[in-house]
Amino acid sequence: MKDGHALRVVVGEDSFLTREAITSLLEDTAGIDLVAACEDADSLRSAIAREEPDVVLTDIRMPPGHRDEGIKLANELRETRPEVGVVVLSQHAEPAYAVLLFEDGSHGRAYLLKESLKDRDELVRAVVTVADGGSVVDPLIVEELLELQRRRRDSPLDRLTPRELEILGLIAEGRSNGAISEKLVVTKRAVERHINSIFLKLNLRESDDVSRRVKAALLYLSGERVDGS
């Protein structure tokens, strides 16, 4: 909920079945007001102009181009309507798309796999987080990345304690320090100490801005260093 009123959400999804499924999920959710469901990028754009939603929930691939219209739209909205949050839904368990989405900043952006839609709480968390200016990366993606990194020999992740690894994952998912402390049932101070230690061990530049550190963590886990070393 934003300022006491229900979050106005517009959905863009070209598959009828998926659109119906998303609609049924959101319609029953308190605090979310589904105002339009569109089947292509153009009608989604006009719905956004007409309805002035708080959050846009969009597929990556949509007619007419069937490419990465969802990400393009999200980047467009950063210019035209910076206050609007965007949740991009994707079939691709590909962190690179999340990186593309976060190219101009991850503020108010979420990257969610369609298979995570089965978990209504995950979807609602993403909608509420982006409305608040936060970021979300699907936990499935982060989990896969962590798994791949750990399998490597001489992975710098070997230097992290299990607790630190867990926290790195939560950072990559876009969780705030508060959310992390809540989830792990530790104090916020303890979370901050862990985060300092992680960034030091991985030689990453620390940032207080949660959405910026999402991207850093994500890029790091994708195998690309952003520390400038």
Next chain:
Amino acid sequence: MSTHAAPAEAAERLTTGAPRSVALLALAGASASVLAGWLVWQSPLVPHAHVLGVAKGLLLAGYVAVGVYSWARRPTSRLGPLIAGAGFIFTATALTAVDRPLPYTVGRVALAALIVYFAFLFASFPRGRLLSPVERRFVGAAAGVSIVLWTLLLVFAQQLPHGGPLSDCTADCPDNALQLVGTSDSVSRALGIVTSYITALIAVGVIVLLARKAVGEPLVRRRALTPLIVASIFFAATFTTYSVISETASPPTGLGFHIALALGAVAVPLALLFGQVRGRLIATSAMWREMSQIAPQNVTPAWLQGFLSDTLGDPSFELAFWSDEHSGFVDVAGEPFDLPSPTAPRSVTLIARRGLPSLALVHDIALNEDLEMVQGLGVTAAALLENATLVGELRASRARIVESVEQERHRLERDLHDGAQQRLTTIQIKLAVASEEAEQSALRAELEELAAETAAAASELRAVAHGIYPPLLHDAGVAPALRAVAGRAPIRIRMVDRGVGRAPAGVELAVYYCALEALQNAAKHGGPDVQVVVTLARASDEVVFEVRDDGPGFDPGSDGDGIGLVSMRDRIGAVGGRLEVRSAPGAGTSVRGMVPVS
């Protein structure tokens, strides 16, 4: 067809005709050279008569030989007989070695005629015709002045003027046998001095004419003229200096001077020969040089026309190509092309390949003198063009096959994404909703199990779709797609992207799969510790990629890794690129590819 008249005529020029006339000329030339040599050999007037006799015979034989060669090579050109003719007049000058007034006088007149003849020969080289009015006027004037002067000399002079270095008698020569009016010595002297200056003027005039011609002619003519200009300047300078000194003072006796004169005289026939051969030598060597450099895809009609125009030194040169579609010739732009009429100042050389018309070379008539060269260049050009066409067709056909395969993969991936994957997603969502709403715990457990099964199926299907055509490649390009691969790979892969950017889909796919293959090889042979660097870059018109590992490497000579390399080469070759694989046992492997993007 009237347009074929010119090529037919041209083809006729090439047939080696009149071998009997050529043989007769050679025989006559040989006899004349022997006769002239003998006249000098036994002359009481000539010092070192034996040596000079042999030298004279050889010199004359040289002129005749060059003339015979030119004639045999180009029977329709007058150049050959003209050069041989100089040899025969030279023979007549050997009469100056006879110690009797009448033969001596005839020999001296022949010598005067030879100078005018040389003026004509040089001015008409290499066509054998005087073409410009200036050339005609100059030769006419030289002949006219010589006739007037020699009429005066023969009538009035008791002693004919010194014949210069070409005369065999140098001192105490016989008197003028034809003198009609007796005069004093001073008249002979005065006329002699006038003669030597006129001769000098003619020599200078010839040099000026040759130089003038060399500047105005197309390059190929200039190449033919340069040797003659150099030789004739040398010859005329020594000749004139000698004549003037002989007439005004006494004949120079320095050995160096005689050697210079002999060299000058020999240089002229050699230059006439060399000039004819040189144009062809230069053109063919330029052709070979260019041919060994040019890549087949760069051989375009326009390039060929420009290249032949430069090589032949003919700026007006045009190349026309036979087109079955038009049943006629087309120009470099593919527009119908009319061959010039036989009366136009341009010639056509037709080139056929396996009995079918292929090329028409439209060139300056000046090049008719070098028709074998034009034909040779034309045949080579046609072969180059045919090769380029075949290479282009092969490449296009490979590219079409690759492209249709890629399109099919893309379509499959999309069908999966839009169909089966979406359905599975929907089922997952519905199962989740249903299990939330299920009241019986047994049913709920059942539904959750189904949901887990469906999730596994969705994940497998996603992997299949990704393998068929990585969506990231389509959406974001080679660098992000390979970076995603690097992120997933069990080995350490460092990505260096020097701004490769986007390229046509076919190129991106070829580079992606080729790099993927190289990465898989690196992992397979290098084990878990291998380190790989993938570099992507964009040159001005090329996508460049390199996959370099520090693995065990292999001997590129052996064919252990053959199939993987062949498929990589095929992929890159189909989009017009090239692949370099460098490796050595213990030194890692580098796979480097370059693909042109227009």
